[in-house]
Each structure stands twice: as structure tokens, then as C-alpha cells.
Amino acid sequence: MKLETIMAGFGGQGIMLMGEILAHSAMMENKEVSWIPSYGPEMRGGTANCMVVISDRRIASPIISHPDVLVAMNKPSMEKFSPLVKPGGLIILNISMIDDRPARGDVDILEVDAGKIADALGNSKVANMVVLGALVGKTGIVDKKTVLNSIDCFLPSHRKSMYEINEKAFIKGLELMAGVTLKGVG
């Protein structure tokens, strides 16, 4: 088992955190993991991405050329990374911010209206947890309970009141898996 995921979007959308929570969950299930951020002269509103590798064997390169899964939280990320996804792979699109669709007929495309769902829950910032829920629901790479524990771990003590809305957002993403549009093969 090996799953290579690239997560990308605007700085401020919680891209790094989404990746860290996924990596942390996998580690708690005794899998091998690596997480690499894009780093450079970055700022809020600029682009951000991270690469997460989860494997049951020692991880060779933590740098991903062709991901199994792409999470694109905005249009520039979809345009940049969707051509790199492995045939038969998965692209999760935050369609709240993307009106276009990738020109790929050989991958699964999962459309998640993450921004709208997060807004309905009362906080647009939890869109990342909606998407994380969809990813975990679709791939089954880690157990839902492990992710909820990791979300709790990442909340500092003075922010524990935010757990509930993050949990709701994550579960919403998981549940979406039943009714969401699937396109392409696989």
C-alpha cells in the first residue's frame, strides 16, 4: 500500500494543516508517512501546496511527481497539478472556487462544494475539513476515528471549542461520498 497525495490551494485555506492532519492520522495507525510543504517567499493569498506520502513500507522519495490523489482547493492548483495525476487516480475539486473542470477522462473526479458546505456550518475556514472528509471517505486510507483524534491533537488548548465545527465539517465530507458526482473511469 502506498498513497501519494498533493494538496494545493491559496495560502490561508488550511492546506498545510489538512496535510498534517492526514499525515498525523496515518502515523497514529503505524504507517510510514512524510509531509513536505512548498516553501519560499510565501504569503497569505499566494499559492501553497503540500505533499503527503503514506505507505506500509519505508518511504523512498518524499517528493511526488505523479500523485494518486490531488486535492485542488482553487483553480490555479487544478491547472497546475491535474495533468500530473496518475491515470486511474483521483482529483478532488473544491467547486465552490473552481468553475472549470480538468481535461482528464482517465481519472475519478470528485466535486465537493466545500466552501458552501463550510459556510452553511457557520465558518468558511472549515472547508479544508470537508475536503479531508471526502478524501478519507473515498480512499479509506485512515480510519475516521483516527482523523477525529488528530483534529483534536492539532487544536491548541485555547481553541478546543472549535473541535465541534471541525468534526461536523469532516463528517459532512465523509457522508458526501454517497451522493457525489463521480466522473471518469476507476
Add this chain to the structure above:
Amino acid sequence: MEKLLMKGNEALAEAAIRAGCQCFFGYPITPQSELPAYLAREMPKRGRVFLQAESEIAAINMVYGAAGAGARVMTSSSGPGISLKQEGISYLCGAELPCLIVNIVRGGPGLGDIQPAQSDYFQATRGGGHGDYRTIVFAPSSVQELVDLVYDAFDLADIYRNPVMILGDGILGQMMEPVVFREKPRRQLPPKTWATTGKKGRGQNIITSLYLDPVKLEQHNWKLDKKYREIMARECRWEVINGDDAEYFVVAYGICARIAFSAIEMARSAGVKAGLIRPVTLWPYPQKAFDDVMNRAKAFLTVELSLGQMIDDVKLSVNGRAPVYFYGRPGGMVPTAEDIFNEILKMKGASV
């Protein structure tokens, strides 16, 4: 034992505290700034000294002072800052003072950029400062190894009374992997009878690298030479991956070795008997790793994030017994596993 998900820079900092580092002196620079940031927060809480100096030159000379007084001490920086520290490193070697110096390498020359590079290999292994001196250089390739080598770096520095360098790169510093902090059994370390701790009845201790009498300076250099030879005989470290039946070897260290590992797996799938030699010490260079495989090695491919620096040591180690090829990406660019795989195929094609 508890497993934590940590960035390389922060894991290194935590390991230094657990290894008993008493003082840190440094000046911030990307991509290693999380290291001093972590220590700035944690060192005072645990009764240690953290000091952000006014410059890298000040920092390395504070290291000299603290090491001379017998403290377990470290500094860290990236390429441009390490260049500034060269004079101090030469003095530390001349005065035989133990310390840990961390270089999380970025693209150069000059101010360069802040992306990962391995272009400080010559500076680290040949000595960027003046005089006949050597520093032990460790090149970890995972966050766990980074942590494990910190303990060894401090201990070897004390055992040999010599600076030890950890040569990382921007990716290793920034990436997160699971780490376990092992409480290693402490080595028996020699007492620091030479340190300037106040005479209190004993004879005078002088910390210096100044020997105006050339007879005495020559003696001092021969003494250093004897120490360096001991280190070369005892402290070489390396890892060989898929080497048992390999005919074509990639040689790479640090983050490059991780990517090369993926390329080796691709080559194996394509029916090429490929292996990886990963030096863990860059000085002393593990020549034996090459001797061990020479009976079956048809060619070597050195892969570096530079224009080609370690390749000199690969050629010295191979010593004409097989062809040595090179593939590198300088300036902060990183090759893909496919790139290296293609170079392995080229090596095989050229060597048949």
C-alpha cells in the same frame, strides 16, 4: 516510545536539547530558522542558554568561548551564514574545541535562493577556512536519522575534541516525518581536563590556535593528522540499498538519496540490477563501501543537488576501477525519480 510528527529543523533542535546541549548561539536564516526559533522557546525553559548573536561571526566566536569553557555547545545556519563562520571553524579546529555546527543548505553561490541544495559539500568536507583541518560531516536523509545523528555528533565532538557538522538541506529541514527520541546509553566521554574552568589549584589551561614557533606548530599539525587518521579508520558510515547483486550503483546522500532510492526501485522493475550507496559521513568518506562492491560494479552514477562536488570523492574511492558518471541539478532545483531513472539507463547503455 512516543512517536511524534515533526519538522526536521524542530526535531533537530529537540534532539540537541535531549543530547545535553547547554548553549546555542546563532543568527536566523531560511531554511533553518525553525531550529533557533524552537530553541529560543525551549532552551530557557530547561535552564539552558539561547542567544541570538548580532551576526554569524559573533555566534561562532561565542561557540569558541563556550566550548573552551567546557560547555556542550552548538550553532546553526545555512550556506551564506556558514561562509561567515569559516574563520571561527578554522580556529575551533586549531584549538581542538568540540562543538556541533548545523548547515541546512540552500542554493548558492552568494545569497542564492532558499530552496534545497548540496552545493556546500566542498566547503563542508574540504574546509572553507584556512589551514590543514578537518571536520566530521554527517549527512542524514530522514528526520529520524537527523535526530539520531545529533547525539552522535555531540559525542564524537567530545571524544575527538573536534567540531562536527550536520549537513542537511532545505527539504530535510522543512519536511515532517515521524520521530522517536531514543534515550541512548551515554558513551563514556573523556573528562574535559583541558577546559578553562578556573584553575582551583590545577595547572594553567590555555585555549589557543597560535603557535609562533614553527617547530611547535608542525608538531601540533602532526598531532591533528594522527587524530584525523583515527577518525578515518573508525568513524566512516554508510548505507547500501539493494546492493547484494547490483551491477549499477547510484551514489547519493541526504534528500537526493531518497529520490535515488525511488529511481533504483524503478530500475529494478525495468530489469536493471541497480543499487544505491548512501554515504552517511561525508568526511571521513566511506571508501570501503566502494571496495565492497567493486567485484560486481560495472559503473557508478553520482547524483547531487550541485554541479558535481561529491563526485570527486566517488572518483577517489573508485580509483579508476569503473566508470563514474554524474547527474546534478544546481540552484535549488530537485530532480525527479524519473530523471534519475533515465540517467541509470544511460549509464547502463554507456557501460555495456
